[in-house]
Amino acid sequence: MNARTPAIPETETRASGPAKPRRSRIRRVLPLAALLALAGGAVGGGWYWTVGRFMESTDNAYVGGDIAVLSSRIEGDVERILVADNQVVEAGQPLIELDRRxxxxxxxxxxxxxxxxxxxxxxxxxxxxxxxxxxxxxxxxxxxxxxxxxxxxxxxxxxxxxxxxxxxxxxxxxxxxxxxxxxxxxxxxxxxxxxxxxxxxxxxxxxxxxxxxxxxxxxxxxxxxxxxxEHTVIRAPFAGIAGNRAAQLGQHVRAGQNLIAVSPTADRLYVTANFKETQLRRIREGQPVELSVDAGGVLHGRVESLSPATGAQFSLLPPENATGNFTKIVQRVPVRIAIEAGQDVARLRPGLSVEAEVDTRDDPHAPRSLLGAAAAMAGHR
Missing domain, CATH: 1.10.287.620 (Helix Hairpins)
Incomplete structure (x- = not known):
């Protein structure tokens, strides 16, 4: 009598059937993925070597403006308030009048x-x-x-x-x-x-x-x-926007008492970026800067000047490292950045947060994007 061969389950037959084609497809895709990863790494590394390592950025940056806080130079009673909060004023425009009798x-x-x-x-x-x-x-x-x-x-x-x-x-x-x-x-x-x-x-x-x-x-x-x-009339020192008004009608004010402030117009604003001391090796005056404003928009500027000392030295109590235990802390140096003219700066206000990125390359006009840098590298080859 012939022995019967045990029957193979149908599920096993279906599972083992397409296994070889699937593994073959994976073997064909793996080299392509490795090639793409290698190409991406090469492009990314080339971008970092030609562009990325020359970019110095910080999010410790703010829009600045020379705000004039106006105070009374004489004693008297507030007789008239001639401007409203957030009103645009011209240079020399009367803002507040005191009793002149x-x-x-x-x-x-x-x-x-x-x-x-x-x-x-x-x-x-x-x-x-x-x-x-x-x-x-x-x-x-x-x-x-x-x-x-x-x-x-x-x-x-x-x-x-x-x-x-x-x-x-x-x-x-x-x-x-x-x-x-x-x-x-x-x-x-x-x-x-x-x-x-x-x-x-x-x-x-x-x-x-x-x-x-x-x-x-x-x-x-x-x-x-x-x-x-003449000082009974408080005038705007420059064209700007009046704000932070503290004077009230009929109030008795004394000499030196702050009454109102005038902020410069948006075209006279600048950016102060506090870079770490380790980032200042290649930062020079005149270098282009890309400014990403948190309120929205990207602006372009140029490095105008570097502070003569770190921000800690201008504080109320400068550090004295010769006393007590010393802990080294990376210092920051304020860098003033001028905003280039001809841009939409209507939304800028003093104090807004900004992210600043300085291009320290010798050729600041070279492409900065990944694709642009890759195309430039391909062109050089």
Whole structure:
């Protein structure tokens, strides 16, 4: 009797049937996948070698702007608020007005003090002219007294000669002698008057200098009063956007109190990127920068300048590494990036977060993308 061959289950027959074709397909796909992986790795490595390793990026970057925080330079009450929050303003546009009545009165008082000082100078000038005239009169009086003295001396001499010859009387001699002594006294008095008139001139000159100094002081007081009066109007220092208004109508403000701020327009903004010190080896001024704004959009800029010190050195309490235990921390250096003109920067605001990527290659115009770098490499080959 023939032995029966055990039956093979149908499921095993179906499973073992297509196994060989499937394994053959895998063997054919594996080399292709390996080739693609090798090609992708080569392209990626080439991109990193030619482009990627030259890109220095950081997300520690922010939009910056020179915001002017305006404060009151004088004391007073807020009389008018001329702008609303977030309003566009022009350079020199009035923003806030303070009550000017007290400062107007001080300005008028300073002007009156100046007028009084100028009038005092005019009075002293007239007195000095009068004193010079008195000096001239005294000099003329001396000449007259001396001439009278010469005549009296001559009369006394003639009377003495006649009396000694028996032709004149003793009375005539005494009279001429008295006239001579009187003329001598007149000369002495005229000389004393001249000295007195001359002595008054230095006093008037000193008083005039003092009056001029008071006039200059009055000028300075008037200029200060006019400046304070002008400061009752707080104006925008440049064209921008008004914001952060703290002033309220009728509020009494003191000198130095912050009232309002003016932010620059979007075309005057810049980016401050804080790069690690290890990233600064190849960063130079003028290099192109790609800016990815978190609020949306990609902008282009250029490295404008590097800070002269790390950010820690400009902090309120700079680190002192010579004291206590030392732990080395990678420092960051602020890099200012100028935003190129002609771009849509309407959405930019100071303080927005930015990701900055600096292209430090020698040829910043070379392709930066993966495909562009691969095409450039293929072209060079």
């Amino acid at each position: 007290d400062w107007q009165a001080r300005r008028d008082a300073a002007a009156a003090a100046l007028a009084e000082a100028e009038a005092n100078i005019a009075t002293l000038e007239a007195q000095a002219a009068q004193a010079r005239a008195q000096v001239a009169s005294a000099e003329a009086g001396i000449a007259e007294a001396e001439a009278e003295w010469v005549r009296a001396v001559a009369d006394a001499g003639r009377a003495g000669t006649l009396a000694s010859g028996g032709y004149g009387t003793r009375e005539a001699v005494d009279r001429t002698l008295a006239a001579r002594r009187k003329a001598e006294a007149a000369v002495t008095a005229a000389q004393a008057g001249l000295e007195s008139a001359r002595g008054a001139l230095p006093v008037l000159v000193a008083q005039s200098r003092s009056a001029v100094a008071r006039r200059d002081s009055a000028w300075a007081s008037l200029a200060l009063a006019e400046s304070n009066l």
